[in-house]
Amino acid sequence: MAKNQKKGGNRSFQDDYYIEPPQVYDYDRQRQSAPPAGRSRAGWKRRQRAAQKQPRRYSVPPQEEDHSRQARRDLQRRKRRRRAARVLTFFAIAVLLAVLVFITLVFVFSVQEVRVSGNTMYTAEQVSAASGVETGDKLLLLHTGEIGETLEKNLPYIRHAQVKRVLPNTVEITVEESQPGFAVDRGDGTYTLLDDDFKVLEQQAKAIPDGVYLISGAALSQDTPGAVVSFDGELIDRSVAILASAVLKNALDEVTEIVVQDANNFVLVYDGRIQMLFGEVDADTIDYKINQALACIDEISQSNAAARGVLNLKNDKNIYFTES
Template sequence: MKKNKQTKLNKNDSELDVLNSELGSFGLEPPKHYRQERASNQAYKQREYDNPGAHKTPKKRSTSKPETQLTKEQKMKRHKKKRRLKKKFRIIFSVLALVLALIVIMTVLSFTVLFKTENIEISGSTTYTNEQISSVLPIEKNKSLLLINKSSVSEKLISDLPYIYSVGIKQKLPSTVIVTVNEPSFLYYVKNNDNTYTYFDDTFKVVKINAESPPDKNGIEVQKIALSNPVEGEKAALTDDSTKNDLSALMAVIDSTYMTEATALYSDGDNENYIVYENRITIKLGDTKNLEDKLYAALASVEKLNTSNPEANGLLTSTGGKQIYFTEQK
């Protein structure tokens, strides 16, 4: 061992001698930095030779914790918990499937076996008897109560029985259908050239043609118009429909105020709309804006006028201004 050390030292010295011999003619020594670096390298090599494993990089220790080993009892508990959850889900799904199946079965039974129509109750008409209404009523007995098409039933009655204005249908379980018909609050009419009369409602649906006299109750004549080929149960066309919208507005305000004293109405244009009160006072309302307010103001004035002169006859102007004028007709 000592011999090897000595051999290495001699080798280093010989290298210095060679360098010195090369520089010797100039009387120079190796630079100080070179000498220090050589010395440091020699010391490092010597330490490596004496203790080969001293300067090896230490291995990093693993910081991860080892997995916790479950005991047999813990594994059993976890397994039982999973089994309980699976069992619970199976029960829930089974119950849901059963409920859904029952709903389907009950729905099918409701539309096929249960809730069959056995009784039909009809009310509301003063023009038609219950037998007349029943004869055109498209509801069959012993058919499902839940399959009744209310819209088609209503359309059928309104078309076949013109005096019927609207229809209400209610299904009363387990086996009853209640049919309530409504007739027009007011019947409007025109006088034809042959001195007959045609009745219609506020939708211009024709109720009756070739009547010999005006309606007995709540009949209002629509003046200054003529109908084109009216057919009972169908909506009439006006020979000149330029005032149709204004007439509809006048009909609507009579209905909303339930003005039973109205005996006639007419329109001469957008700003010339009139309602006749008891065939003696013509109320001029102007355009169709705020008709209800203007009509209420006019009726208040008519009431005062009737107090002072029950037979008053003339033109009352209520076109929306602050003042209302009455011009008596002599």
């Protein structure tokens, strides 16, 4: 009995009653390791392994994060400044090189020859002298536009002058000349010649060139060669300009003379025998009156080709011819 008790005393409680040791179950891990319903376990594990390889993100205190952002901004600002400095440096070098090249070329290319073409009224020497271009002038420093304007002013028969630089040492001048279109009777046996734009070409011409319209009865207030002519009296000046423009526009080759009687009466002499008498000249009605006059002259000439007289056009609605 005692022996049995002794033996029995050596037995543990677990020998008599089997109790499983406590185990710790990690239900969260089991849930993470178990694939969701409807998905394969192999695919789920691959995605978990990929997720574990991703770097962990650690939270940064707000102050450190602000400091980091400011540092990045400063770095970007410095980069932009360096980039701008490089661009400005390159631009400055390019400008400097261009200036150096230009200065070099200025002293290399100088005028040695002046060529003139298109001239008939003036000699090449006259055109060259009037241009002001001299041998030895710096070719690249010449103002070609100003030279052309100078020629058009100093040489009235030059309507337009084109000036070009031809490297290495030549100036080329091409001129377009004006032709006389009108001759103003000065009252002393001489005439002031005008082109179609009323630019004064010549003073005190001794004769009227062929095909030129004569203007008589109007006193000149300004007839400087190279400038636009002016007649004495604003109304006369304007009316003569309107009549002259209408004559050119309608190609009235049969008109031989524009006569100014006074500020309110102007005459176009047709074929030297019929005077077309206008009252006040109006730019809006002058073409209409001229067409009416030509129609009347055709009727008159059909009955008498040598008829002479005055065709009164002062009143549009009452045009009549007085034979002389």
